Amino acid sequence: MSLSVCFVVVGVQTQWYEWMDECDLSQVEFVVLTVPKSHRYFDRHDGKAPIQNIVPAVRRSGTWHSHPVSLSPPLTLLNSYTHSLGRYGCIGKPLAMQVLRLMLARILLDFDMQFAPGFVPGRFLSSVRNIHTTLFKYPLLVELRDRGSPDS
Amino acid sequence: MVLTFAFFYLLSDPLLLSLLRSEIQTAVPDSAHIDDAALVSLPLLTQVLEESLRLGTPLSGLPRVVPLGGSVIDDEMIPGGTVVSVPAYAQEVSEDNW
Numbered sequence: 001m002s003l004s005v006c007f008v009v010v011g012v013q014t015q016w017y018e019w020m021d022e023c024d025l026s027q028v029e030f031v032v033l034t035v036p037k038s039h040r041y042f043d044r045h046d047g048k049a050p051i052q053n054i055v056p057a058v059r060r061s062g063t064w065h066s067h068p069v070s071l072s073p074p075l076t077l078l079n080s081y082t083h084s085l086g087r088y089g090c091i092g093k094p095l096a097m098q099v100l101r102l103m104l105a106r107i108l109l110d111f112d113m114q115f116a117p118g119f120v121p122g123r124f125l126s127s128v129r130n131i132h133t134t135l136f137k138y139p140l141l142v143e144l145r146d147r148g149s150p151d152s
Numbered sequence: 153m154v155l156t157f158a159f160f161y162l163l164s165d166p167l168l169l170s171l172l173r174s175e176i177q178t179a180v181p182d183s184a185h186i187d188d189a190a191l192v193s194l195p196l197l198t199q200v201l202e203e204s205l206r207l208g209t210p211l212s213g214l215p216r217v218v219p220l221g222g223s224v225i226d227d228e229m230i231p232g233g234t235v236v237s238v239p240a241y242a243q244e245v246s247e248d249n250w
Binding site (some may be wrong): 067097098100102103104106107108109110113114115121123124125136142 | 154155156157159163164169172173176177180183186188191194195197198200201214
């Protein structure tokens with residue numbers, strides 16, 4: 001049995017189905033950094049426009065896009081796609097979500113926060129390289145102040 | 153990654169940050185005694201995290217294997233045994249979806 005990896009680059013999909021037929025077990029993957037920047041999917045090739053539109057869109061609608069009630073079923077499914085759904089869905093997501101709830105709630109209850117002096121929000125988003133990189137070229141800098149202690 | 157995006161967008165929107173803090177404070181007055189069940193029932197907290205997870209997904213997606221005999225995906229015949237996947241980031245920010 002052979003295991004082949006086929007990277008399908010958007011715009012260079014020539015004859016890839018024919019090529020796959022020669023493999024016993026093929027792996028098909030899209031190049032993550034290529035697709036979001038493709039003119040087939042975005043007007044801007046840097047792929048940043050959709051992200052930058054999120055906050056204004058949230059403000060207009062008064063809710064987040066992933067509102068579990070207001071979203072139509074297809075959009076709810078899309079939001080859950082990453083971790084899949086049903087019996088084969090990510091078994092760790094509920095636990096991870098609860099840990100995130102605890103962390104975010106604890107931080108918001110105990111601290112006031114703001115962007116650190118000198119931090120430029122626009123530079124942060126433009127420095128996000130890809131979804132696998134947790135080290136940002138221009139890291140998020142936040143200033144925390146203990147809500148129970150005005151001097152700290 | 154998810155919390156990084158959550159903090160970034162919350163700090164970019166003071167009104168949203170205020171609403172979220174109020175929701176949490178109402179349900180959990182004392183940060184030293186946080187009730188897990190109370191947090192689960194908070195809609196805005198869940199929405200903020202789901203939205204942050206969408207924009208800051210720390211994985212590319214979960215691959216699946218096409219059953220023997222193949223399967224038609226988006227009008228294309230995919231051979232059996234093929235591992236297929238969709239780039240999470242692309243579908244999560246695609247203007248076709250959001």
